[in-house]
Amino acid sequence: MKPSQTEDKELLSRCLAGDRDASEIFVQQYSSLVYWAVQNILVLKHIRFTEDDLHDLHNSVFLQxxxxxxxxxxxxxxxxxxxxxxxxxxxxxxxxxxxxxKKGVDSIEGRSVLIPLEELSDLREEKAGPWELLEKSEQHRMLRHGMQNLPPRERLFLKLHFDKGLSIPEAAETMEISVQNAYTIKHRAIQKLKSYVASVTKS
Structure with missing residues (x-):
């Protein structure tokens, strides 16, 4: 349940008064929103990013x-x-x-890439590789087949996020896990799918 404006004002007043407990509650309450907003901008800008990038920007917001x-x-x-x-x-x-x-797009793109799941159908490596050898329809079929080989937890997350269109915080809430854990599951699942496609194209 979302807090009311009255509850927001009370929490804000406690934070401004230097109440540490209130500050922790504030961060917990709005952490998912900040993660979602950061990721949404990066996706809209077509910028590849890692979990570290998300954590850095998330922390920067609350620090400021x-x-x-x-x-x-x-x-x-x-x-x-x-x-x-x-x-x-x-x-x-x-x-x-x-x-x-300030940092430039290259400061994010230069790291190990974690590509948003929303763009799985267009995944491809910077250098020529298996992703560039697949037509979109074939790629989609392989991704679906690869998903069936994932552990139930990872498969459920992809279904919620990819098929149902839930944001990562929403999927995390549905699965009753932390947002950070959801990002870890997402990263692990993507890496397994990429490895699966690479193995299929080499066979």
């Missing part, structure tokens, strides 16, 4: 909110019906875009 005695967090006014969640999502987008402008 709480640094200098919550200077940025104090900027929230709730004007015109803007909820705290909407404001945090907007702020996350701004921080992510600023990060990309």
């Amino acid at each position: 909110l709480f640094e200098k005695q919550c200077k940025k967090l104090r900027q929230y006014r709730g004007d015109k019906g803007c909820t705290l969640a909407t404001w945090i999502r907007t702020l996350t987008v701004r921080i992510t875009l600023n990060y990309l402008r």
Whole structure:
């Protein structure tokens, strides 16, 4: 259940007063939202990223909110019906875009690649490899077959995220696991699928 505006204001007041317990609750409450907003921007910008990139940007958002005695967090006014969640999502987008402008896209692309599951049908390596040898229809068929060989937990996650269109935080909530654990499952499943396709194309 989403917190009411009254509950948001009370939690915010406690955070601004320096209540550490409230700050921890605040991070837990909005962590999934921040992860989702960061990943959404990276996907929309067609930028490849790793779990470390997500964690870094996630942490950067909360760091900026709480640094200098919550200077940025104090900027929230709730004007015109803007909820705290909407404001945090907007702020996350701004921080992510600023990060990309300052660091440059190459700073993310240069790392070990974790490609969003939404783009599995278009997966391919930077260098010529098995992904480039497959037509999309054949690639899709192989991915589906490869999914059947995954452990039940990974297969369930892919079904929720890929077939049902749930975001990673939503899939994590459905499976009753942490968002961080969901990203780990996603990364592991993708690597297994890539290995499966590579083995099939070599046979």
